[in-house]
Amino acid sequence: MSTSTRIALTPHLRRLESESIGIIREVAAEFRNPVMLYSIGKDSGVMLHLAMKAFHPSKPPFPLLHIDTRWKFRAMIEHRDAIAERYGVKLLVHTNPDGLARGINPISSGSQLHTQVMKTEALKQALDKWQFDAAFGGARRDEEKSRAKERVFSFRSAGHVWDPRNQRPELWNLYNTRISQGETIRVFPLSNWTELDIWQYTRAEQIPVVPLYFAAPRPVIERDGQLIMRDDERMPLKPGEREQERMVRFRSLGCYPLSAAIESSAATLDEIIAEMLASRTSERSGRLIDSDEAASMEKKKRDGYF
Amino acid sequence: MTATSDGALTRKALLRFLTCGSVDDGKSTLIGRLLYDTQLVLEDQLAALERDSAKHGTTGEDLDLALLVDGLQAEREQGITIDVAYRFFSTPRRAFIVADTPGHEQYTRNMATGASNSQAAVILIDARKGVLTQTRRHSYICALLGIKHVVLAVNKIDLVEFSGERFHRIVADYLGFAAPLKFASVTSIPLSARFGDNVIRRSEHTSWYDGPTLIEHLESIDVSEGLEEKALRFPVQWVNRPNLDFRGFSGTVASGVVRPGERVVVAASGRESTIQRIVTADGDLSEARAGDAVTLTLADEIDVARGDVLAHADERPEVVDQFAAEVLWMIEEPMLPGRSYLMRIGTQYVPARVTSLKHKTDVNTLEHMAAKTLALNEIGFCNLATATPVALDPYADNRATGAFVLIDRFTNATAGAGMISFGLRRATNIHRQALLVDKAARVRLNGHRPAVLWFTGLSGSGKSTIANVVERELHALGVHTYMLDGDNVRHGLNRDLGFTDADRVENIRRVGEVAKLFVDAGAVVLCSFISPFRAERRMVRELLAAEEFIEIFVDTPLEECQRRDPKGLYARALEGKIKNFTGIDSPYEAPQNAEIVLTASPLGPEEEARRVLEALRTRQIIGS
Numbered sequence: 047m048s049t050s051t052r053i054a055l056t057p058h059l060r061r062l063e064s065e066s067i068g069i070i071r072e073v074a075a076e077f078r079n080p081v082m083l084y085s086i087g088k089d090s091g092v093m094l095h096l097a098m099k100a101f102h103p104s105k106p107p108f109p110l111l112h113i114d115t116r117w118k119f120r121a122m123i124e125h126r127d128a129i130a131e132r133y134g135v136k137l138l139v140h141t142n143p144d145g146l147a148r149g150i151n152p153i154s155s156g157s158q159l160h161t162q163v164m165k166t167e168a169l170k171q172a173l174d175k176w177q178f179d180a181a182f183g184g185a186r187r188d189e190e191k192s193r194a195k196e197r198v199f200s201f202r203s204a205g206h207v208w209d210p211r212n213q214r215p216e217l218w219n220l221y222n223t224r225i226s227q228g229e230t231i232r233v234f235p236l237s238n239w240t241e242l243d244i245w246q247y248t249r250a251e252q253i254p255v256v257p258l259y260f261a262a263p264r265p266v267i268e269r270d271g272q273l274i275m276r277d278d279e280r281m282p283l284k285p286g287e288r289e290q291e292r293m294v295r296f297r298s299l300g301c302y303p304l305s306a307a308i309e310s311s312a313a314t315l316d317e318i319i320a321e322m323l324a325s326r327t328s329e330r331s332g333r334l335i336d337s338d339e340a341a342s343m344e345k346k347k348r349d350g351y352f
Numbered sequence: 353m354t355a356t357s358d359g360a361l362t363r364k365a366l367l368r369f370l371t372c373g374s375v376d377d378g379k380s381t382l383i384g385r386l387l388y389d390t391q392l393v394l395e396d397q398l399a400a401l402e403r404d405s406a407k408h409g410t411t412g413e414d415l416d417l418a419l420l421v422d423g424l425q426a427e428r429e430q431g432i433t434i435d436v437a438y439r440f441f442s443t444p445r446r447a448f449i450v451a452d453t454p455g456h457e458q459y460t461r462n463m464a465t466g467a468s469n470s471q472a473a474v475i476l477i478d479a480r481k482g483v484l485t486q487t488r489r490h491s492y493i494c495a496l497l498g499i500k501h502v503v504l505a506v507n508k509i510d511l512v513e514f515s516g517e518r519f520h521r522i523v524a525d526y527l528g529f530a531a532p533l534k535f536a537s538v539t540s541i542p543l544s545a546r547f548g549d550n551v552i553r554r555s556e557h558t559s560w561y562d563g564p565t566l567i568e569h570l571e572s573i574d575v576s577e578g579l580e581e582k583a584l585r586f587p588v589q590w591v592n593r594p595n596l597d598f599r600g601f602s603g604t605v606a607s608g609v610v611r612p613g614e615r616v617v618v619a620a621s622g623r624e625s626t627i628q629r630i631v632t633a634d635g636d637l638s639e640a641r642a643g644d645a646v647t648l649t650l651a652d653e654i655d656v657a658r659g660d661v662l663a664h665a666d667e668r669p670e671v672v673d674q675f676a677a678e679v680l681w682m683i684e685e686p687m688l689p690g691r692s693y694l695m696r697i698g699t700q701y702v703p704a705r706v707t708s709l710k711h712k713t714d715v716n717t718l719e720h721m722a723a724k725t726l727a728l729n730e731i732g733f734c735n736l737a738t739a740t741p742v743a744l745d746p747y748a749d750n751r752a753t754g755a756f757v758l759i760d761r762f763t764n765a766t767a768g769a770g771m772i773s774f775g776l777r778r779a780t781n782i783h784r785q786a787l788l789v790d791k792a793a794r795v796r797l798n799g800h801r802p803a804v805l806w807f808t809g810l811s812g813s814g815k816s817t818i819a820n821v822v823e824r825e826l827h828a829l830g831v832h833t834y835m836l837d838g839d840n841v842r843h844g845l846n847r848d849l850g851f852t853d854a855d856r857v858e859n860i861r862r863v864g865e866v867a868k869l870f871v872d873a874g875a876v877v878l879c880s881f882i883s884p885f886r887a888e889r890r891m892v893r894e895l896l897a898a899e900e901f902i903e904i905f906v907d908t909p910l911e912e913c914q915r916r917d918p919k920g921l922y923a924r925a926l927e928g929k930i931k932n933f934t935g936i937d938s939p940y941e942a943p944q945n946a947e948i949v950l951t952a953s954p955l956g957p958e959e960e961a962r963r964v965l966e967a968l969r970t971r972q973i974i975g976s
Contacts, residue, residue: 058447068645072589072699075589075699099634100602100645188440194437194439215465215769217766218752220755220757222696222757222766225764
């Protein structure tokens with residue numbers, strides 16, 4: 047990691063960093079077989095960076111896991127492989143084979159079914175396959191209402207069930223890491239970070255991010271008021287739709303047909319941060335899966351979504 | 353966010369505070385107001401809010417700001433907050449994390465959870481109602497959890513015609529009540545969360561009030577907790593050992609400051625060494641301060657493990673196995689003195705039990721009351737004993753080393769939260785008398801090994817009958833035996849105990865201790881007790897060496913026991929003449945890993961006793 051032109055962390059970011067490192071170490075110390083979910087996005091980037099710092103000079107004593115729906119932006123997959131190489135960490139990739147066989151995809155299956163089968167089910171398969179007892183996720187409490195009540199150590203009973211009424215109270219930093227056979231814990235080291243913190247930390251620590259976060263002229267189509275970048279030929283154009291080049295970037299990355307771009311000229315981290323401070327929409331507004339139905343995030347989480 | 357430069361945003365120190373109020377005090381509305389007025393409600397969230405207000409709102413045509421924060425579906429439908437929600441907002445001067453906690457008495461645990469990580473509390477009062485029982489409760493819990501700064505938010509001031517007189521009377525009432533709680537500061541503000549008066553915007557209706565608005569005050573609270581000035585405490589979290597040449601101790605400095613070259617001591621063992629390096633991914637540091645996550649290396653190869661606490665040699669924490677603490681109970685199943693729980697303190701887990709419950713505190717009146725158990729959301733002052741000595745400080749001196757949680761050993765639920773008042777020095781002062789004749793010597797003399805044969809099962813299952821036959825056979829083989837059962841214990845040693853859950857636990861604890869003495873004397877002790885709870889059987893098991901405890905589950909079905917009913921007890925229990933009868937209105941938790949399971953044999957107790965003796969030979973308790 048280059049430290050040449052780094053600017054010092056503010057006390058606020060340093061405090062967040064220390065808290066997250068403490069959480070990550072706790073999992074390494076207490077669990078038999080942890081894994082870090084790596085979704086390639088900016089939050090995952092920060093989380094991985096924190097894990098590298100937490101165990102220095104050792105490597106993180108757990109692998110990364112990417113749930114590949116096969117519909118991620120190509121630039122994301124390139125970034126993922128480059129990062130695993132650069133940090134020298136083990137990367138596991140899992141795709142739901144049943145979903146592939148059934149031809150589930152975000153376009154004709156609909157976002158809800160696609161997310162359920164290719165993300166939620168796939169994640170459960172992977173956790174079972176490798177017998178992981180703890181899984182780190184990059185979710186933040188400021189993202190969405192049901193996330194605001196999420197624990198740092200979120201308990202899942204056998205079968206990966208999240209019962210919001212049956213979560214353990216978390217006092218001080220005395221996390222209860224005890225589980226029985228078959229039970230698992232999802233751990234969210236970035237719980238207390240905001241989107242702005244993530245970007246400011248990314249800038250201060252010079253953490254690499256997928257280039258799609260930066261504005262560039264990109265071919266997009268306009269669909270239901272959202273700008274979608276057609277990353278490959280699998281997404282058919284509807285009558286009347288045509289690709290046009292616009293200056294856009296992404297605030298949040300997922301499956302490309304489900305991730306809307308925003309018009310922006312922010313091409314550097316400084317400009318992204320400046321744009322955020324002036325922004326009047328939340329980052330999840332470009333996530334087409336959240337508006338599926340009322341309280342949809344809570345429902346997804348009960349099903350085992352991260 | 354208007355006119356906020358990026359640089360300004362990064363300079364402020366974070367404030368974590370909680371809001372406490374009951375259902376109708378307008379707590380969620382106040383937080384919604386803070387988010388809305390600091391313009392953190394974004395366009396898409398506002399659209400969702402408009403939709404939700406129409407569907408679930410309680411404010412008619414207006415936006416219901418409370419819906420911004422009531423996150424879970426059940427809460428929105430019921431219009432109450434069930435769980436602790438964390439909210440984020442910032443102003444040009446400071447970033448805030450708000451713990452939004454429910455105020456009902458049945459949610460005391462949630463409030464304590466929010467308070468445990470907060471530096472200040474906003475206590476809401478409905479201006480129409482004034483200081484209520486709930487206000488006292490909220491204030492007491494805040495004080496118990498160590499909150500120093502309180503903001504008394506006298507809400508709904510619009511509904512009392514913005515009356516200054518009303519406001520001042522409420523404040524006077526409150527200050528009178530809160531004086532013994534010793535908060536460092538109490539600031540009272542008249543406001544209307546619904547209309548925004550004195551939240552962010554100064555109200556034109558309260559000209560008689562010249563204090564700060566809520567946000568001005570929150571921006572100015574001094575949150576430096578003086579942690580760096582306190583004694584060094586470094587709980588070791590993880591041993592960092594990438595190769596044979598590096599052995600570091602990773603953790604977060606809980607308090608104080610540590611520098612290379614300083615002498616440190618491992619609190620529990622008393623071993624000393626010198627700090628060699630403070631290692632981080634960004635290079636070595638010349639010092640690490642409270643809150644810093646670092647890795648320390650020591651000059652000497654001394655034994656250090658996760659759970660140890662490093663301290664400066666001249667400022668050590670207490671190391672005790674008995675201490676007094678306030679305990680808040682957080683699960684449905686009551687806290688039973690004597691039962692073994694897992695205690696988490698710092699980075700360590702250690703078995704612990706409450707040895708005595710001195711009193712419980714009525715959270716509404718603050719009165720002390722005698723009690724035998726603690727129910728969900730009750731708070732009691734207890735003595736606790738740990739299986740091994742632990743390093744700790746009083747909670748008032750150090751939140752990091754003075755707080756603990758208790759975990760149920762079977763369900764793993766977080767069962768209790770504790771704040772240490774002081775260590776009890778008895779453990780270190782009573783040195784055990786070293787004995788010249790020990791257990792090993794007695795085994796040689798006796799020619800057999802000691803053990804506890806613990807017969808458990810329902811009343812009428814045949815425990816005592818089988819145990820009697822086993823003892824007769826052992827005696828015939830020249831084995832020293834002794835029988836402990838309800839008859840010879842309940843009539844003497846445990847005459848003072850009844851059949852409540854708490855008394856059953858104490859009954860078994862005493863029997864366990866007596867059995868242990870007999871084992872020390874070299875005897876095979878036969879214990880025949882219903883002993884319905886797994887936790888207590890485990891407690892006895894843990895008093896003894898692994899091979900010395902043999903659990904014998906007499907697995908006779910309830911129907912069969914009822915049919916036999918040798919003492920007519922089931923009949924009377926079913927008529928309601930005996931309360932708390934195991935199997936009828938009190939549970940029996942069957943063993944999961946008993947050494948011996950006896951299912952009713954058609955050949956009767958002689959055959960079952962033969963199976964027990966066989967097992968004792970296999971285990972080499974007795975010779976073959």
